[in-house]
Amino acid sequence: MSAQGGTATREGILAEVVKVLTELTEDWDVDFGAGLGADTRLVSDLSFESIDVVHFVTALEEHYGRRDLPFQDILMEDGKYVEDIRVGDVVDFLAKQFGAA
Amino acid sequence: MKTILFGLDGATYTVLDHMVAHGVMPNFKKFRDESTSCRLRSTPLPITPQAWTTLATGRSAGNHGMHDFLRYEPTQDGVYFRVNDYRTIAVETIWQYVSDRGKRVTVLNFFGTAPPPKISGHVMPGFVPPKHLRRSSHPSDLFAKLQHVDGFDVNVLGLDTNIEKMGLQKLDPDQWVEWIDLHIRREKAWYGILDHLMRTEPSDLTAIVFDGVDKIQHLAYRYMDPSTIPEKPLDWEKRVIERCKTYFKQVDDFLGAVVKSAGKWARIFIASDHGFTVTTEIVYVNKFLADNGYLTWRGEVAEDAKEAVFVDKLPNLVSAIDLKKTKAFAMTPSCNGIYINRQHLTPEEADKVRDELIEKLYKLKGPDGGLVVAEIKKREDWWPGPFTERAPDLTLTLRDHGLISILNGKSVVVPREEPAGTHHPHGVLLGRGPGIVEGQELEARDIIEVPQLLLHSLGLEIPGDYEGTFPTAFYEAEYLASDPPRKAEAPVAAAAASAAGATDEANLDEDEEAAIMERLRGLGYVE
Known part of the structure; x- marks a missing residue:
């Protein structure tokens, strides 16, 4: 667990999110092409289904030891669930939560 | 004493007795003849998350917090859903409690055991998609150990919700047999893991749920309840009826093998989380x-x-x-x-x-x-x-x-x-083993009392905050006088339990086991 308490950087959070995502998708039969990065989209690039998003959120919560992160802020828009989400969006969200530089 | 919980999700005597009457489940018949059995009263909402969690905690849902598969949270302009998991459970589970007292625990295919607790033993959760099952299991090398087990296939073990939903709505006749066969294969895969771990890394408490009982009954209950089985089934219905029997025959084979593998000096409890009806x-x-x-x-x-x-x-x-x-x-x-x-x-x-x-x-x-x-x-x-x-x-x-x-x-x-x-609020509960009355049928007992049976069987104290009462009628009075259930006066805090220290607890367990064996010897159960 890291990247909390206002000492994190966006780059550091990106590295951690990519690490969590890599571990999450380790067994998946999906070709990631150029590899995972901020522009990777969960649904269109990684074939995420809604249950995969749930497990991704759980993995991040476990990684950071936090269950109070308001993921609904990035998973919902105007009362509706978003169709897709970029890794970079997740990083921006976490950076905001952690007060990252 | 070594204790096994053989979970049958949604099992009802209506179907089990029908299968026994048709010679499909001889091992279950023998088990029942040698056990104390009763109807099991489920939780006020008789569904998997609430009921199995109550069984695993000795607490009602208002206290353990696992009410449903999902819980919703209102947002400014919508509704956000959270999927309930192990972290939803706000009280200590018996898996953790038993592990913290120096005993090994194996927990297979239970809803709400992911992310897995870091217990001494094994956890492979149920209701987890294949893509996430390895990560959701404990210890981290469990999958590697199981790769060569006969029938091990993550795509069969894992839950595909899109497939499971098919059993909850109208299904074309030509899809029924294939759907039931999937559950026959899945149960075989879970049993393969159970059998392997019981032989190679046996636990003090081994618990498994066979959830195909529930899933097949949702779809095909009318072909298993004597009051609804058609008098003149069509050809495809005949095939469905036979496949249902094949499913229960396989479960019965597993039960027979578990009884044999456990040996005479183990206690085995069969429990469902709720029953079924039409x-x-x-x-x-x-x-x-x-x-x-x-x-x-x-x-x-x-x-x-x-x-x-x-x-x-x-x-x-x-x-x-x-x-x-x-x-x-x-x-x-x-x-x-x-x-x-x-x-x-x-x-x-x-x-x-x-x-x-x-x-x-x-x-x-x-x-x-x-x-x-x-x-x-x-x-x-x-x-x-x-x-x-x-x-x-x-x-x-x-x-x-x-x-x-x-x-x-x-x-x-x-x-x-x-x-x-x-789902029907009345399920099944049976117990067999040293000290338990043979061939006895009791009035219904509550699911919340089952963990008390398990902890007592393991020689452990029952936490003071467990709800319900210990079902003393399961045991012969003479035996129970020598090995009474010990219930703590005050609630046992999880932190205190964890701080107890495994080494000392393990030594204590050996002493306790020796004392129990002595009691059994005195009562003629052990030579």
């Missing part, structure tokens, strides 16, 4: 709410044509309801309940809506003129505790015990073309 109609609760002015759809919403109780994607339902113009809604069929939209109502308005709904629901009639709602449970009455608000404001018990549909329907109450299976 449902003959569908109640479209959101249609009822809309017709009565409590719910507003966004535009035209298609009417269900598949006798389904759920939506393909829950967010689609949320999008279909105009929450700002809605006073009450049903979000999941499994919770069988109605939430008052308190975010848009004053407390007084919410109470008024609830009272009105109770009155109107009790008057709801089906096409036959009969009253449809048998009972309405208010959450504060039935789920007291810190998590009362995770329950819907009102929980309905329908006259046929059916799950509500959250879809729009052509009418509020629609007879099913053919009966299906649904």
